[in-house]
Amino acid sequence: QGADAFVAVDLGASSGRVIVGRVLGGAEPRVELHEVNRFPNGPVDVRGTLHWDVLRLHQGVLDGLRAAGREAHTRGDRLAGVGIDSWAVDHGLLDADGVLLGNPVHYRDTRTDGVPERVYERVPARDHYAVNGLQTQPFNTEFQLAAAARTAQLAAARDMLLVPDLLGYWLTGRRVAEVTNASTTGLLDVRRREWATGLLARLAVHVGDFAHLLPPLVEPGQVLGPVLDDVAHGLGLPAGIPLVAVGSHDTASAVVAVPAQTERFAYVSCGTWSLVGLELDAPVLTPESQDANFTNELGVDGTVRYLRNVMGLWLLQECLRTWAAAGLPADLPDLLAAAAQVPPLTVVIDADSPEFLAPGDMPDRIAAAATRTGQTPPQSQAETVRCILDSLALAYRRAVSEACALAGREVDVVHVVGGGVRNTLLCRLTADATGLPVVAGPVEGAALGNVLVQARAVGVLHGSLADLRAVGARGAGLVRYEPGQSGVDEHHWAAAEARLR
Ligand code: ADP
Numbered sequence: 001q002g003a004d005a006f007v008a009v010d011l012g013a014s015s016g017r018v019i020v021g022r023v024l025g026g027a028e029p030r031v032e033l034h035e036v037n038r039f040p041n042g043p044v045d046v047r048g049t050l051h052w053d054v055l056r057l058h059q060g061v062l063d064g065l066r067a068a069g070r071e072a073h074t075r076g077d078r079l080a081g082v083g084i085d086s087w088a089v090d091h092g093l094l095d096a097d098g099v100l101l102g103n104p105v106h107y108r109d110t111r112t113d114g115v116p117e118r119v120y121e122r123v124p125a126r127d128h129y130a131v132n133g134l135q136t137q138p139f140n141t142e143f144q145l146a147a148a149a150r151t152a153q154l155a156a157a158r159d160m161l162l163v164p165d166l167l168g169y170w171l172t173g174r175r176v177a178e179v180t181n182a183s184t185t186g187l188l189d190v191r192r193r194e195w196a197t198g199l200l201a202r203l204a205v206h207v208g209d210f211a212h213l214l215p216p217l218v219e220p221g222q223v224l225g226p227v228l229d230d231v232a233h234g235l236g237l238p239a240g241i242p243l244v245a246v247g248s249h250d251t252a253s254a255v256v257a258v259p260a261q262t263e264r265f266a267y268v269s270c271g272t273w274s275l276v277g278l279e280l281d282a283p284v285l286t287p288e289s290q291d292a293n294f295t296n297e298l299g300v301d302g303t304v305r306y307l308r309n310v311m312g313l314w315l316l317q318e319c320l321r322t323w324a325a326a327g328l329p330a331d332l333p334d335l336l337a338a339a340a341q342v343p344p345l346t347v348v349i350d351a352d353s354p355e356f357l358a359p360g361d362m363p364d365r366i367a368a369a370a371t372r373t374g375q376t377p378p379q380s381q382a383e384t385v386r387c388i389l390d391s392l393a394l395a396y397r398r399a400v401s402e403a404c405a406l407a408g409r410e411v412d413v414v415h416v417v418g419g420g421v422r423n424t425l426l427c428r429l430t431a432d433a434t435g436l437p438v439v440a441g442p443v444e445g446a447a448l449g450n451v452l453v454q455a456r457a458v459g460v461l462h463g464s465l466a467d468l469r470a471v472g473a474r475g476a477g478l479v480r481y482e483p484g485q486s487g488v489d490e491h492h493w494a495a496a497e498a499r500l501r
Pocket residue numbers: 011012013014015270271272273313314316317332333336418419420422423424
């Protein structure tokens with residue numbers, strides 16, 4: 001007998017995937033995830049500017065939807081919705097005809113270098129944070145728009161659509177801004193969950209007029225409307241299948257899928273980036289929070305994702321890329337096994353440091369950072385990998401403890417979701433570094449969260465975020481790591497932390 005099934009489009013910085021979630025199990029529902037398409041993603045350099053190949057991504061989405069339609073037909077499933085999530089901040093600009101004006105620029109492009117500082121001279125950082133609650137990142141949409149302020153492209157633009165909203169527009173013809181992702185633009189009032197009209201008015205005078213580019217906001221869970229008839233027909237999807245607004249920021253969807261049982265949890269959404277923090281009912285907008293570089297992004301069901309961006313597995317990805325290009329071994333499982341044999345905490349770097357943001361020779365940059373902080377740089381590939389993992393665990397330790405202190409929240413567990421779940425050494429080190437049990441899983445957190453929100457929106461699942469989490473946890477195959485298992489005690493972590501300061 002067929003199931004209700006939902007298509008989650010989840011675009012990560014390193015790969016895009018289209019995943020079908022089937023809701024099974026009657027009174028005790030669970031979700032079975034099934035990947036129907038995966039395609040590589042990454043920056044494309046066009047004469048010195050990094051772009052996303054957004055049409056290639058759109059094609060990957062279409063191929064995935066077609067495969068999902070075929071598979072549902074074979075199984076006798078009812079395909080009941082499509083939801084799209086992706087990385088944050090990046091966007092396409094549309095002209096008066098609704099046509100895309102050029103490829104979206106990648107957030108790792110250097111066009112925003114120095115822009116936050118220039119904007120803050122006109123509208124101070126404190127005035128920003130009190131409204132948007134956002135960690136200063138050079139790539140926040142606001143700074144990208146400021147960097148483009150005098151371009152012909154921006155002058156011709158009538159709409160700005162964030163990446164998931166752009167792909168959704170191509171499927172449905174509807175132009176909206178889903179609020180969890182809109183909260184990463186810097187242009188949203190985080191308390192009201194509305195565009196920040198006051199801040200936008202000040203920016204219009206001093207930096208650039210962006211308000212007219214911003215489409216109406218929608219909340220996750222809203223049914224946006226049917227996929228256009230000709231598109232659905234061409235892909236073999238059921239007529240009228242709705243596009244459902246999910247937490248379209250991938251991190252928002254990943255946090256939905258955290259299999260937490262109480263509110264006393266921290267999470268690491270661990271992929272290309274590591275997003276480390278808490279789920280709160282209200283933002284923390286204090287100067288202390290701003291100085292500690294914590295961000296308040298919006299979550300589903302009125303929640304706030306209070307977190308810090310840690311550079312994440314990007315450090316490792318870029319090392320692998322550099323080594324492969326130089327003809328050195330670059331097999332991840334082999335390198336992780338070798339790193340497990342390296343003594344812990346020999347050399348650590350500050351994994352939050354902006355020097356690691358742009359693509360480049362990461363092993364070299366890591367060695368330079370080690371030297372600069374008076375340490376002997378890693379001497380082998382295995383030592384470099386170990387340095388990255390120890391440094392990430394150290395950054396998680398710091399982010400969890402600072403988030404708890406700043407938000408006045410205690411936690412009993414750290415949940416790790418995303419591709420990093422597969423990195424057992426990193427999970428073990430995270431348990432040790434934080435002194436808390438780590439529960440690892442699901443790997444495809446964003447896709448699961450995407451499916452759960454869709455299923456509730458169309459009435460297949462019911463209840464609160466906690467109820468959705470319980471459904472997600474049933475099928476998730478979780479692994480638990482207790483702290484204190486790797487022989488590196490608290491004293492060593494504290495000493496390594498002090499070394500970096
Ligand atoms: P994104 O959504 O940002 O594209 P993912 O959540 O897919 O990222 O995570 C990708 C990361 O997962 C890779 O950079 C890699 O470090 C890690 N990963 C994937 N497969 C494995 C594996 N077999 N062992 C260890 N780590 C893995």
